[in-house]
Amino acid sequence: MQPSIPTNKTAIWQELEAIPDPEIPVVSIVDLGMIRAVECQDQRIIIHLSPTYNGCPALEVIQMQIRATLEQSFHRSVEVKLALDPPWTTDWITPSGREKLRNYGIAPPQPRKAPSGWRDETANVSCPHCGSSATGLVSAYGSTPCKALYRCNDCLEPFDYFKCH
Ligand SMILES: [Zn+2]
Incomplete structure (x- = not known):
């Protein structure tokens, strides 16, 4: 049976919004502005992730969580690419993230x-x-x-x- 294929990126963003920041679990990685882009290619999902602070040990945890969550939900292979340029800034934290x-x-x-x-x-x-x-x-x-x-x-x-x- 063919697994369901997301036809738009909204479903992927919704899954990402449910992934908490490991250090501050009240905010998601989307709240923090860490997700720069979501790409869907034939059989793959590519997530462009901006790390927050250099050397934050949470980065590896976040990458693993993104892959595990999306692979489970969409049955596709998931690649997380680091988007280092421009570097992440606290200005990217969303208004709802600041409120949380x-x-x-x-x-x-x-x-x-x-x-x-x-x-x-x-x-x-x-x-x-x-x-x-x-x-x-x-x-x-x-x-x-x-x-x-x-x-x-x-x-x-x-x-x-x-x-x-
Ligand atoms: Zn006070």
Whole structure:
């Protein structure tokens, strides 16, 4: 029996939207803007994936999950190609992805400004719990290298800030 063949890419995107980021499972790899393109060739599905932070150990897990999920759903061979140019930036995180981060207690990244790095932008990090901008950096490295640890001076809660990139 011939397996069903996806006639459009919507079904593939829907499957990808269900794959969580291994480090922050409340957001999917689509929320994070990691999927650059979906291609369907005769018998193959090709996914163009932009890695987030260099050296994020989650990358291999994500590639395996994409292949396993799509092979199971569509019975096609799946290739994951890394799309390194242009490099991924936090600007690609979708509005709904930012909302999910905030609801989870992680301050979403600010839009990038100067290429001088994230240090300049941290003055505006608002607390994901109470919205106060009276916050201070506690540690440049939070629970993962992708995040910094902050503390709110109003509600006194610590929180992670997803660093700009
Ligand atoms: Zn607060």
